[in-house]
Amino acid sequence: MKFLYIVLLSVLSSAALAQQQKNSDLDLAITWQPLENNFLKDEQGLSVLTIKNVGKATLPKTGWKLFFNFIRVITPKTANQPFEVAHINGDLSCFMPAKNFGGLKPGESLTYEMLSNSWMVNTSDAPQGFYLVWDKSKEIVPFKAVAFVAPPDQKKFFRVGGDVETTPEMIYTANQNIADISESKLTKVFPTPVGYVENGKTLTLTPDVTIGYEPGFESEANLLAQEIGKLFGKKIGASKLGKANPTISLLKNDAAHEAYTLNISEKGVVIKAGSSAGAFYGIQSLKTLIDPAAFASNKNKSIILTGVDVTDAPRFGYRGFMLDVARNFQPKAQILKLLDVFALYKINTLHFHLNDDEGWRLEIPTLPELTSVGAKRAHLKGDGGNLQSAYGSGPYIDQLPGSGYYSKEDFKEILRYAAARHIRIIPEIETPGHARAAIKAMDKRYQTYLAKGDKAAAEQYLLRHLEDKSVYRSVQKWNDNVIDVALPSVYNFLETVTDDIIEMYKEAGAPLETIHFGGDEVPKGVWEQSPAFNALKQNGSNIKTTTDLWDDYFGKVSAMLKKKGLYLSGWEEVGLKKAVENGKSKWLVNEKFSNQNVQVNVWNNLLGNEDLAYRLANGNYKVIISFVSTFYFDMAYFKKFEEPGFYWGGFTELDKPFSFIPYDYLKNQQKNYLGRQLSEKVLKEAEKLTATGRNNIVGLQGQLWSETIKNTDNLEYLLLPRLLALAERAWSRSPDWAEENERTKAKQLYENSLSNFYNILGKRELKRLNYYAGGFNYRIPTPGLKVENGKVSANVQLPGFAIRYTTDGSIPTLKSQVYTQPISVNDQLVFRTFDHQGKGSSVSKLNDR
Template identity: 50%
Template sequence: MRLKPLKKQLILSVIAVIFSILTGFSQVKDYKISVQWQPVQNNFEGKNQSLSVLTIINASEHDLPPHGWSLYFNYGADIPKPDSRGLTMSFINGDLYKIEPNAASDGISAGAKINFQMIKTGSTDNVTQSPQGFYIVFDDAPNKAVPVKCIYPEPSPEFINSLPASKTWMDPAFVYSKNRDIQDIPASKLPLIFPSPSEMKVTNGEFRITQSTAISADPLFTKEANYLADELAKVLTAKPAISKQGGIVLKRDSKLALEEYELQVTDKGVQISASSPTGAFYAIQSLKSLIPPLSWKTKQASVTVQSVEVKDQPRFGYRSFMLDVARNFQTKEQILKILDLMSLYKLNVFHFHFSEDEGWRVEIQSLPELTQVGSVRGHTQDNKNNIQPSFASGGVPNQLPGSGFLSRKEFIEVLKYATARHIQVIPEIESPGHARAAIKAMENRYAKLMKAGKAAEASRYRLIDPQDKSKYRSVQGWEDNVMDVALPSVYNFVEKVTDDLILMYKEAGAPLKTIHYGGDEVPAGVWEKSPAYEKLKRSNPAIKNTDDLWYYYFGRLNEMAKKRGLFISGWEEAGMRKTMLDGKPTYIANPDFGNQHFQLHVWNNVIGWGAEDLAYKLANGGYKVVLSPVSNQYFDLAYNSSYFEPGLKWGGFVDIDKPFYFLPFDFLKNIKEDGQGRPIKNLDQTKMIRLTDYGKSNIVGLQGLLWSENNVTSERLEYMMLPKLLGLAERAWAKEPEWAMGEVSALNGLYYTNAWTTFVNIVGKRELPRLNYYHGGYTYRIPDIGLKADNGKVHANIQLPGLDIRYTVDGSDPVAGSTIYTGPVSEKGKLRFAAFDAADRRGKIMEIVNK
């Protein structure tokens, strides 16, 4: 049978297309592409820019062609020079870039590699600033992302030595000097309860708790008694019984304040007194603190606790930890583990940052697209069915930690778990900025309903107007992440999500007093060309410019929240008004909301930026303030300036000492470093606002915050959180320390040194050994070793006494069986030191040459 020419041509074309597709997929599978990235030089060409080299390696058996592919990756950088070696680097959105061949490309031969020079604005200072999340996409299979491994060889000694950090934390001698005032205190001499109680007296005797030690409780404390039995079952061979009489008694005392408790341990038993279940719960945490730290390693027949008399209550009623699970997701199990940690240290607020540009992490059943689209990161050409990769999540969708969410059932479980531990969960609906995941999800909903012919329903929860031609770019690089607050549908959306959250809290039996509605970092240029804004301006005389939309938005949210019995929480911008001072724009506390019980989480106090006193301005202006300062309590900031220390550095560095020495009512008095981590003696406060007595009454508490751009594993999350969280716990619970009272003086400095020494000994000898095994164990950061060579001997010290310091003298890496440091070492040559915890985990290796 002969085919007609036209039909034959059609069939051949179809075959060619099919062959092309199959070939394309074959190429995608067969290519073996990897990359290597290495920083080369800061201050490149004498400018504020840095040079690095990305080596693209083709280990395949066939050539990578001169066209038809793109290499994607995340890089938090501004790239002014995008061309090199026949390749062009281009910005997409957020932190996503791609490299693709240009007209000068001749491909990469099989077995060959090419070096692509990357020049970015600013310096490269640590490992966190490296590009990550590489994947390649071929034009023949435009929806398929192929992961590309990246190798990060250690930078050259010349590059390391050029860093300012090489003169500070890169130098073991500097670490030694930082630790020199820390004395070793015997474990038997340390306070037994942490955080520090208001009053504690150690008395003679001990009480032995066994599986036969029954627990009796006032009916008000039934849940707490059962909780205590469950906790003791984790260290004892069997769970103690609940009975009418027992060796541990939970007694009601109506004279005590809400969170106050009394704890008495004698050789006859344990008595806990409280007026509320909350107070009884905190007494239980103190009883657990008395249990020997290593008791959680294995179950035993009994544990012995010291006899004490304790009277205790917290300094602040609001003791919070904020966790961001939007930028990188954490599972329900990890969240429950964090709640256990918080409860141990008497923190009582979990600020749950579940929505962001890069992800929406809680199922809202009435708007399923929020998680169907907004919780999934992966390669996309249009962001219609999932959102683009961010923060090293790669191009493959539905992979942790870039993708993931809590189902409605899981979120309710989290709420119940927190409530049982007397922790209130404050959810955050980021708005109107930081809302890209929600925006893209609602665009997906809009398209589906429009296709179904349901135009009115399609527009009901839409968050943007496609006719809005406003141009902007957020601090994080997004060009499409802000809700159009002139649209009525935005308020439909916020109300719907709020109502769904309220229903979940009711089902969980969890308290809900406030919802955090975000409010930070809306960039300039937003709404300027919005048709909805122009329409609203014509009908509402109070709106004269786009700044007024800000007050309009939070005013409407305030009305909505009040109707539901809630008050507004937000970042500081929610309580600020733009005005003019000497012809320049400036911000003041907005009088519109000053007495509306707005609760502001004030973070912006970067030392040297000019807003160091912002929290005090807002508190003096009538706003309830949760102190959340980047200077002392941003746990995502690197511990120090070492190139090898992970974490961000834009706001300085935060180690365990920063939250510990934070003075809530006069923190400027005790500033020790600027926003770049450089020591400062006296901060000029002549133009700064001091906290008034009225303002002091508006400081509701403290918050530590862990943003999650770099928390790509649960281990990294715990590393960044611990032991910093312990400094926060002490400062939020314990009474004002002696060293903080009065004017700055040598005596106060001595008081501080003594308090700091006691604190770090408690952390190293009691709390970290406990956390090695408590509820499965936590991968806290082990500090660097300080080293000093003096008169032919090497001296070593550590920030947290109690950890083992081990060393080698043959240049090998220290291991768990290496020699323990007990005093100055006289051996010559290359000595290597590292700290080890009770579970034999090792910290960073520090090296010194003893001549």
């Protein structure tokens, strides 16, 4: 018997070894190429996958599934394709071998033509995250990232007429009115202060610099000492003002909150403010006065400051940025780094999007399943222990950026770091839609306690009715991502999460005024067949429709927050109701929550909703303008197949947020998401901002959704330099070009202002960001090209950056020739922009058209 056991064990071991060998020897190279939009005259895209076996083992006829993420639902172009396809949920689908699939031997390739349910524009539309799972062993074989091939016929790839790729010629035209301004003529404080005068004096800082402060400014003085100490490589002290005159003085006056004055002369630096926030912003202005090159070293011997007299105060009290860490996670160190750059440019609010369908990122001590399940993505094993792969996060658990969360201590550290820099953090707990991670986590909790025989505990925080047969599909293609707000257990959950969050803020000593509870993109069909909803309808309550249930939900959430001394924030839908006018569905202002200090982020300014922000503000909601077409920094900079980012809300070049006029945005932003002029009817009938509405515009906010962001470099490329345009509009007073009504004069004033802004970025601020807080991977603009009279001219968006070129088709490097004047046409010419640190942009070629 023992002998037979040994033989059997040997056979099983050999089989396992053979399977491992089989898995390790199998390797597929996958390429995606889009072919045609509007295929068969429908709003759909045709693309092709090429799958080549580059391994040593054959992909067999049967016995496997090939999983992948794709933001489109696909169908095979024809019936004789080699794979059958199934949409699982969200962006997860899988291929299975069709009856006619005969296997794929090493060296062989196959193609799979597929139709997607919407247009395709750039590489962000590509399928990703392919991995194979064997049916029997359940072992996983991951594959390398998908390769991209540009569409062969650009005309077939256009969505609508005039939907061309951005060409070097178009970039050249956009750049041609940008003036090159001497750095000596640029304002050296950024964002632009209310008053700025250079007084002809200078001050030299040395490692012996001293800092003195009046009571109330100790924290700000110590932070300044740390910053200056980094520049000199020496510990700098800060102390209360005494008899001796320090180099830098922080003094108290009666200025408004966040306002300050800054004076620099040969006698020293004097910052005066009425609040610690004002003193802090005076210090940030002082830091932007420092030569950017000084930040490259920690061994500066001296730093010369230009003498200035600055008076300053913000235009908006709310200057915000929303960061999504739910779709793809960002580590704590990156959050702290972002807080540094937010503080430098006077952004004072981080709207922290901490949960969504694809992830829950904040430890809630009372409900550990939220992170033990909801913060982990991997291949599904059927035990409910993790979420499915999304956005190419792959099959393995505990890998960035799909998995990850902030522990309670991490979050408290982030809160303290932000508070010290006068940045408040608004936590967003997205509900009732976009809540799949929470729903699945509480499902797991239910299973755990039910297995212990504790049904009451199992149901205490359940977020869905187990017998709900409602049918819906969200924009992101989930069919199970909406909390059932008819369940009493939902409110147990929300209050518990709220209480744990409040406790973390309290322990961190950080301010908390509001919690953002989402409210966007709840699809049709939710709750309609929920037994909990039907019970409410039948028990004599006022709830008869799902619209009533919506109002009841946010009424309860708002009341819960008020009891805790907080107010409700949400996306615009919190303040809206749907109605039918002239046979068309339209959003109307919901009076139920107006005039109650409910704060809404208005993102939708598309397709008939161009005036939605003003309608809500006029209707007595506190509005933070967060427009997709202007302030969604996850949108691509321009239309180019290789350019990363989404595009459904339009393309967002650097001038888009810079040119924004908060109180009259349709004055100069009159194009839709496809770049087409809005009709005169839309412009004429759009609701104008009233005096009441103007007072209800709280501020501006940029957004960075993270579906396409796989690492910190991706994040910084999309964020910067657009963040600086947001900072300028949110802090600085209304510019002259925005106030000017005569079009020709306004246009000239705007071009002058834009040139000034681009020069400040190219010659000062981006040079600083090469080193500040460890340095940032900002986007370097692609050169523009123009051919005229047999010569090629090149230009760049940001003066101060260099253009280099090659004549042999190779990619330019720092050793390549610097462009100084037009050069003779050559089909092998390649141009590239370089910043001061030697980082290069994407390339421009004459045939990029």
